[in-house]
Amino acid sequence: MMQSLHFSRKQLCIPYALFLVLFVIVPMLLILFYAFTETVDGAIRFSFANFINFFTSTAKLSTLLMSFTVAIISTAACLLIAYPVAYILARSNLRRKNVLLMIFILPMWINFVLRITALRELLDLIGLLGTQNYLNTIIGMVYDFLPFMILPLYTTLEKLDNSYLEAAADLGGSKFTVFTKVTFPLSLPGVISGVTMVFMPSMTNYVVSDTLSNFNITILGKLIDQYFTAYDNWHMGSMISIILLVIIFLTLLATGGFKDSDRETRGANLW
Amino acid sequence: MKKIISLALSLCLLLPFVFLLAGCGGKTSQKEVLHVYNWEDYISEPTQNSDGSTENDYVDLIAEFEKEYNVMVEYSTFGTNENMYNELQINPGAYDLVCPSDYMIMKMISENMVEPFTDDFLQNSTYMKYASPYIKQLFEENGWTKYAVAYMWGTMGYVYNPELSDTVEEDLSSWAGLWQEQYASVATIKDSVRDSYFLGVAVVYRDELMALKEQFKKGTIDRHEYNRQVTQIMNRTDEKTIEATKNTLLELKENLYGFEVDSGKQDMVVGRISINFAWSGDAVYTMDDAEPYFNEETGKEEPGIYLNYIVPEECSNIWFDGWVMPKGANVELAQKFIDFLSRPENTVSNMNYIGYTSAIAGDAVFTEMTDWYSEGEEGDLDEEGSPLVPYDLNYFFNGTSDGEYKDGDYIIYVSAESAKRQISAQYPTQEVLDRSAIMQHFDDATNAAVNEMWEEVKGLPIPVWAYIVIAVIAAGIIVVALSYVYKGKRSDPKPKKGYRRVTK
Numbered sequence: 001m002m003q004s005l006h007f008s009r010k011q012l013c014i015p016y017a018l019f020l021v022l023f024v025i026v027p028m029l030l031i032l033f034y035a036f037t038e039t040v041d042g043a044i045r046f047s048f049a050n051f052i053n054f055f056t057s058t059a060k061l062s063t064l065l066m067s068f069t070v071a072i073i074s075t076a077a078c079l080l081i082a083y084p085v086a087y088i089l090a091r092s093n094l095r096r097k098n099v100l101l102m103i104f105i106l107p108m109w110i111n112f113v114l115r116i117t118a119l120r121e122l123l124d125l126i127g128l129l130g131t132q133n134y135l136n137t138i139i140g141m142v143y144d145f146l147p148f149m150i151l152p153l154y155t156t157l158e159k160l161d162n163s164y165l166e167a168a169a170d171l172g173g174s175k176f177t178v179f180t181k182v183t184f185p186l187s188l189p190g191v192i193s194g195v196t197m198v199f200m201p202s203m204t205n206y207v208v209s210d211t212l213s214n215f216n217i218t219i220l221g222k223l224i225d226q227y228f229t230a231y232d233n234w235h236m237g238s239m240i241s242i243i244l245l246v247i248i249f250l251t252l253l254a255t256g257g258f259k260d261s262d263r264e265t266r267g268a269n270l271w
Numbered sequence: 272m273k274k275i276i277s278l279a280l281s282l283c284l285l286l287p288f289v290f291l292l293a294g295c296g297g298k299t300s301q302k303e304v305l306h307v308y309n310w311e312d313y314i315s316e317p318t319q320n321s322d323g324s325t326e327n328d329y330v331d332l333i334a335e336f337e338k339e340y341n342v343m344v345e346y347s348t349f350g351t352n353e354n355m356y357n358e359l360q361i362n363p364g365a366y367d368l369v370c371p372s373d374y375m376i377m378k379m380i381s382e383n384m385v386e387p388f389t390d391d392f393l394q395n396s397t398y399m400k401y402a403s404p405y406i407k408q409l410f411e412e413n414g415w416t417k418y419a420v421a422y423m424w425g426t427m428g429y430v431y432n433p434e435l436s437d438t439v440e441e442d443l444s445s446w447a448g449l450w451q452e453q454y455a456s457v458a459t460i461k462d463s464v465r466d467s468y469f470l471g472v473a474v475v476y477r478d479e480l481m482a483l484k485e486q487f488k489k490g491t492i493d494r495h496e497y498n499r500q501v502t503q504i505m506n507r508t509d510e511k512t513i514e515a516t517k518n519t520l521l522e523l524k525e526n527l528y529g530f531e532v533d534s535g536k537q538d539m540v541v542g543r544i545s546i547n548f549a550w551s552g553d554a555v556y557t558m559d560d561a562e563p564y565f566n567e568e569t570g571k572e573e574p575g576i577y578l579n580y581i582v583p584e585e586c587s588n589i590w591f592d593g594w595v596m597p598k599g600a601n602v603e604l605a606q607k608f609i610d611f612l613s614r615p616e617n618t619v620s621n622m623n624y625i626g627y628t629s630a631i632a633g634d635a636v637f638t639e640m641t642d643w644y645s646e647g648e649e650g651d652l653d654e655e656g657s658p659l660v661p662y663d664l665n666y667f668f669n670g671t672s673d674g675e676y677k678d679g680d681y682i683i684y685v686s687a688e689s690a691k692r693q694i695s696a697q698y699p700t701q702e703v704l705d706r707s708a709i710m711q712h713f714d715d716a717t718n719a720a721v722n723e724m725w726e727e728v729k730g731l732p733i734p735v736w737a738y739i740v741i742a743v744i745a746a747g748i749i750v751v752a753l754s755y756v757y758k759g760k761r762s763d764p765k766p767k768k769g770y771r772r773v774t775k
Contacts, residue, residue, distance in 0.1 A: 059726035062733050069737040072744055124543065130456055130528045134734065214529020215462045218729045230464065231722045232353035 034238035050239035060223065060240070067219040070134075070209070071202040074141035078149040078198045079191065081142065086153035086190075087183075090160075101154060108147045116140060116211050123212065133213035140208040145201060149194040156190030157183075200248050220244055303342045305604045307333075308355060308369040310592065311348040313423075314612075315624035330620040336611050342604060359384065364599035368608060372592050374465065376419045377712035379595060386596040387417045388606065397610040401618075401633040403667045405704070409589070413709065420609055421630035424591035425551030426699045426707055427466065428582040430558065432545040433691075439546075440691075446473045446583045449546065450519075455526050458546035459538065462530035464725040469505065469588050469710055470548060471516035471523075476504050480585040484706065494705050501586050502708035508717045517724045524728060536560065539578065550590065552627035554580045554696040559626070577688075580696040587699075587707040591630065628697050632671035637664070637681060644694045645683050653686035660687050662694055666701045 038047040054060050085104065089097050107115060123129040123136055160183065168178045202208075204221030220240060227237030316333065318326040325331070333344050349355040352375040359366065359379075371379065379385050393399065398420050399407075406424065410416045429443045435457065442448035449458050449470075460467055473480065480501065487497040528544050535547045540561045549557065563575035596605045611617060615633030622629050622639070629636065644662070651659050661682045668681040685694060699707065713721060 057723065057726070059723060059730045063726070063730040065733055065737065065741060066730065069740050072740060130543075133529075210462075210532075214459065215531065215729075216524070216527075216529050218726075223726070226722075226726075229351050229353060231718070232356060233719075233722075234357075 031238045031241055034234050035242045036239075038235050047235075050236050053236065054239060054243060063218050063220060063223050066217065067203045067221075070137055070141065070217070070219060071199050074138050074145065074202040075195055075199045077138065077142045078146055079195065082146060082149035082153055082194065083191075086150050086157055090154050090157035101150075104150050105147045107143075112144065113207060115144065116208055119143060120211050129212070130214060133216045136212040137209045137217050140212045141198075141202040141205065144205070144208060145198040148197040148201075152190040152193040152197070153187065154190075156187045160186055196252060199251065203247075204244065303601070303604060304345055305342055305368065305601060305608055306345045306347075306366045307608065308347055308349060308358070308366040310370060311350065313348075313370065313592070313625060314346075315617075315620040329624045330617075332612065332617060332620060336608060339611070340604075340607060344608075359597055363597070366597055367600040367602075368594055368596055368605040370422055370592050370594055373590055374710060374712040376415065376593055376595055379597075380415065380418050381712070384598055385418050386598055386600050386602055388420075388596075389602060392606045392610075393417070396606065396613070398613040398631075401613050401615055401631045401671050403630055403632040404670050405667050406591075406630040409709075415593075419593045419595045420613075421591045421593045422612075423552065423625065423627040424589065424630050425628055425696070426582055426703060427469070427548070427550055427588045427590065428554065428580055428696070430539060430547045430549045430554045430578055430580050430696075432539075432542075432576060433579050434576070435545045440579070440581065443546070443581050444584050445477065446470060446585055447477055448583070449548070450474070450523055450526060452526065454546060456528045457544055458526075458548070459528050459531045459535050459544050460523070460548040461535075462532050462729075464722055465710060466548070466588075467520060467530075467725065467728070468516060468721055471520045472505055472507060472512060473583070473585050474519050475512065475515045476507070477585055479504060480706075484584065487705070498705055498708070501706055505586055505588070505708040506711045508713060508721065510720075513720055513724050517727055520728045521731060530729075542576070549580075551580070551696040551699070552625070555628075555693050556626045558693050558696070577692065579691040580693075581691070582695075582699060582703045582707075585706070587703060589704070589707040589709050593630075632668045634671075634673050634675040637668050637676060640664070640694075640697070641683055644685055644689065644697075646685050646689065649682075649684055651684065653688075655686075657687060659684040660690055662690055662698075663700065664698055666704070667698060 035050060036046060036048065037044050038049050088094075089101055094100065119140055120129060123139070128136055128139075164182055164186065165178055168182045169175075173181065203219060204224070206219055206222035206225060209217045209219050210222065224237050224240050224244075227233050227240065231237075314332055315329045317329050317331050320326060333346055336342075337344055349358065352371050355369060355371055356375060356378070359369065388396075393416065402421065406421045407416070410419070410421065429449070431439055431443055433439060436442075436453060439448075442451060442454070448454065449460070460470060483492070483497060483500055483504075486492050487494070492500070531538065531547070535544070535549060536553055536557045538544045539547050539557045547557070558578045558580065561576050561578050563577075564573050565571075566573050594605075594609050596602055612621065613631050615631060615635035618629045618631040618633065619635050619639045622636070646653060647659050649659070649661070653659055662685050664681040664683065665679055668676070669678040672678070683694065
């Protein structure tokens with residue numbers, strides 16, 4: 001009897017298919033539904049009002065601009081800090097480099113709200129809190145998302161075949177040329193994956209901006225939250241979510257995040 | 272058979288989800304159940320220890336009610352009025368008693384979402400006996416008596432550190448004090464559209480409000496008319512008012528330390544900020560937390576600061592949270608619960624736990640207040656040798672006594688300094704109430720306009736460097752894109768004869 005028990009692939013898929021339908025497809029459809037409807041006198045009707053409102057509202061467009069700026073600067077700062085770290089960790093022959101890597105990843109295991117609250121106290125101690133709202137927000141984003149940049153960079157750089165670099169050096173490339181012509185291009189999948197993982201959350205992670213800028217900086221995530229909790233307008237909230245989704249989708253498309261023809265880089269794209 | 276078993280097993284993988292979804296149901300009890308939906312931390316309950324046991328510090332009102340009436344209470348909590356409203360929309364009939372704020376009660380009444388109280392309740396209930404005459408009159412004038420009862424109430428004002436500057440008390444006797452340059456980066460206001468809108472409107476119409484006050488002082492208009500006109504001004508939502516409010520709030524934003532949702536209390540206590548635009552209940556909490564106290568464990572006096580509370584001269588906002596019964600509620604049981612909470616001794620437990628001011632008066636409450644605040648009898652001197660000042664609470668307590676006090680007795684004697692502290696936040700004076708307005712519920716279109724105004728206040732101004740960053744990035748993207756297009760054309764030569772094109 002026991003031997004005869006076996007699952008076909010189809011059957012094994014059922015839970016996951018159900019999961020997908022329940023927690024991915026249905027919510028997405030609901031968001032779409034809310035985004036393109038409005039409630040007038042208690043009746044829900046189809047409408048583009050939210051869409052038009054978003055692109056004609058000074059407040060929303062400036063919030064979008066602000067989110068973009070914060071996200072771009074945070075991502076750039078993360079990349080600048082994380083690349084050397086990942087490079088050194090991956091390419092050096094340090095013993096215990098895993099321990100070093102772990103130290104960088106360690107903060108991720110502490111509750112995120114706690115970390116940001118602690119950072120608020122620290123910034124207050126230094127004297128930045130209440131005066132440097134933009135800087136604080138960016139410091140918070142970088143602090144929070146740095147591990148997400150280091151990890152994919154580290155994995156790609158570590159898998160990099162040393163013989164490529166040796167070949168390039170043999171053919172007369174200076175250290176700088178080897179880096180710009182070989183190492184960096186080969187690590188691009190890691191860069192892209194890191195950038196997407198930092199850029200997107202930093203457009204929406206309003207806990208950071210609220211806590212560290214004393215609510216002086218509004219980013220898109222905060223706007224969405226306001227529409228759901230304070231303004232009681234799910235339609236506009238959903239519309240902003242959809243617009244954000246489209247932006248993220250376009251960014252992914254532009255950076256080639258969907259390409260997975262490259263077998264070697266597939267793993268790096270995941271992490 | 273095989274198929275069936277493996278199918279069943281794969282379904283087993285789903286069981287956790289099923290249980291999760293079904294987790295809410297399944298309780299079978301013969302007892303009547305009362306579904307109460309209230310703000311977090313808004314009823315007296317003992318502190319829970321991490322191991323699940325409870326401390327013996329506060330009265331467990333819910334448990335006592337369950338015991339006395341032999342019923343079950345399903346108690347759940349919400350975080351914002353809007354969340355509560357949505358929950359009621361999604362689950363009509365799921366709750367017997369909810370506790371929204373003033374404007375949400377108005378909205379629910381206007382949308383016909385609530386059950387009226389029974390005539391018996393309106394005539395003979397404990398609530399009607401002990402609720403303050405002031406509150407009852409307020410409800411009567413606004414036509415809410417039939418549908419709602421008040422739970423906690425208060426005003427809005429500034430909590431401030433009197434040592435901030437020599438003139439701080441005088442400066443903050445106007446709402447506009449916060450706009451002064453000398454108070455740059457020391458103050459926070461609420462990250463809440465309605466409260467901040469109120470603040471903005473008060474400053475925009477400052478002159479008009481002060482002129483009204485003059486008239487009232489001279490006696491040209493009576494108390495009633497004065498209050499009516501203040502309320503009318505504070506509820507203006509025309510385009511011009513919204514625009515002016517936006518500009519004045521944007522101006523204020525430059526001068527603020529920031530906005531806050533809940534952190535204002537703690538920031539005041541540790542001295543990070545020195546002025547906070549606060550609800551009176553939070554003000555009491557902040558002042559309690561900040562002042563020096565005697566630590567019984569170490570036997571030492573712990574340092575602290577005495578903070579003051581002030582309601583500026585122009586006007587204030589009367590806010591309250593109250594109980595309403597959504598359509599389909601178990602009216603009988605819900606009214607029993609309200610009456611249970613309205614007993615003065617239970618009110619005292621509640622006020623001890625929550626720290627806000629209850630709408631219920633009565634002997635026990637006044638005794639407790641005397642206990643908290645009284646510094647002596649009429650004619651006594653304070654520590655510095657000046658006579659104590661009377662703090663008159665007759666307007667609130669008159670007519671609610673069971674015999675312990677007489678009408679007109681409700682005066683607490685405090686030092687002049689203390690009169691500016693907790694007690695002034697706990698119970699506003701009659702004079703403050705004369706200039707305090709109820710903020711009406713806005714209709715959908717007004718709401719949208721006011722929210723848009725608030726978004727602009729929160730989202731603007733964009734610093735110049737942000738535009739530069741965006742411009743640089745955009746230029747960068749264009750350059751990279753162009754170079755790709757160009758390179759793509761150039762560096763894709765045809766393979767030589769005899770070679771195949773290399774594909775990835």
